[in-house]
Amino acid sequence: MNDALEPLLGVLVVIQILEYTFTISEDEVDTLEEKLLLFETVKFCFVRVDRKVFLKLYLSGGEEPPDFLGSRLVEVKSLKPGDWLEKAEEFQQPFELVDGVIVDPTDSIKERDGIVLKISPGLAFGTGRHVTTKMAARLLCRVIEPGMHVLDLGCGTGILAILAARLGAGRVVAVDNDPLAVQKALEEVEKNRVDVNVILSDAFDKVEGIYDVIVSNMYAEILLEIVEEAKNFLYNGGYLILSGILKEKFPAIVNVAQAYDYELIENLGDGEWCAMLLKSV
Ligand SMILES: C[S@@+](CC[C@H](N)C(=O)[O-])C[C@H]1O[C@@H](n2cnc3c(N)ncnc32)[C@H](O)[C@@H]1O
The missing domain is CATH 3.30.70 (Alpha-Beta Plaits)
Known part of the structure; x- marks a missing residue:
């Protein structure tokens, strides 16, 4: 040990x-x-x-x-x-979130090559161990370029927003409608020494500005609404990353996305869960 x-x-x-x-x-x-x-x-x-x-x-x-x-x-x-x-011991071990990104729950390893995120388990979702978080993280790594503006909708611990900041995003906003999650995300942002604006908001209610990337790992019912509303917060050509989708709900989300002029760029699956990368066209 x-x-x-x-x-x-x-x-x-x-x-x-x-x-x-x-x-x-x-x-x-x-x-x-x-x-x-x-x-x-x-x-x-x-x-x-x-x-x-x-x-x-x-x-x-x-x-x-x-x-x-x-x-x-x-x-x-x-x-x-x-x-x-x-x-308990298993939950304290560092693990790979995606290629080149390690999550270290106890802040015990030194950063060498690649990125180390310090995220500890707590009352908010988002330790990084769940496949829905891993798939969203993989798609984030695929699209983020330095300076991009990124919105994490339903941030939980803030893990995806923190990853976006570490990947070089210029402006990062993380929102959650659960005050406990907001408090936890604020703590993790400080621990990881990144510049992320964490706000309490029901979906887009308190969100301002336009983004290059919106990432949301929630559940199909709310994602269906987000697909439509995200159009008002995305640059033309911006990306929408959706995760937390049960496989049987995938076609419904693709249909709505097509109706609102998104192009399906990539989809990922793991067990019963899937995630998708959409481009606003
Ligand atoms: C599955 S967790 C995802 C956490 C983290 N982003 C991740 O990928 O591991 C979903 C989060 O969305 C938040 N949430 C659910 N409904 C919401 C809403 N209407 N507006 C904002 N946040 C919401 C929950 O409180 C929860 O923290």
Whole structure:
């Protein structure tokens, strides 16, 4: 084990992990999975017993289950912290976000060749481990040129905005509608010593200016609206990067994009998720 991690893991040992069990129906499994995957740090699984379906959610003491699970809670159990040591250690290890870009959660490695982003896990989505973030990052690396203006819509920890700044973007704005995400993004921006303007905004509500690149890793329903509104915030020939799209929602987004005069330049897929690079023409 890396010596620098030991004190951190010492703290994690005393964190209490609670297992919440909810009773749900088989019909809800896909929708709930889609919603819970957006909470990147929440661990969950579905268990089937005698034709009944249960959702098990693992949270640390102090965290609350999401509101949309309503009042279907049937049990809360405390787990032994030791069971989580292995997972905790894994989450502290540096990893490659895309070629030439490393994410270092504990700020323990020195920057040599390539870019090192210091992003630590917290309450906001965007550690960089989720494939939707990785695909968005890959498309960002493909289009960003020095000096470009970049907007990260739904920034979470700010990881994509920070990457854009490190790739040489001239003006970077990161927005989220969750005050906790905005606070986390501000901390990460400071830690990474980049110039990113982080604002609390529901989608484009508080956004000003025109951009060369807009990147948004959210979910299909909101991305469909963003495709239309992004036209007002993109230079002609600007790029729109969309991620967080479940494969079955891909055709609907491509149709809307074509209706609003975007050209599909590239699409990426990984498991059930896909991402696309559109050009405003
Ligand atoms: C899947 S996370 C993406 C985080 C990060 N950009 C990444 O790629 O890892 C989506 C983020 O969008 C934010 N979000 C959801 N709806 C939003 C809205 N209407 N306006 C702004 N942000 C929104 C959520 O709070 C969340 O932080």
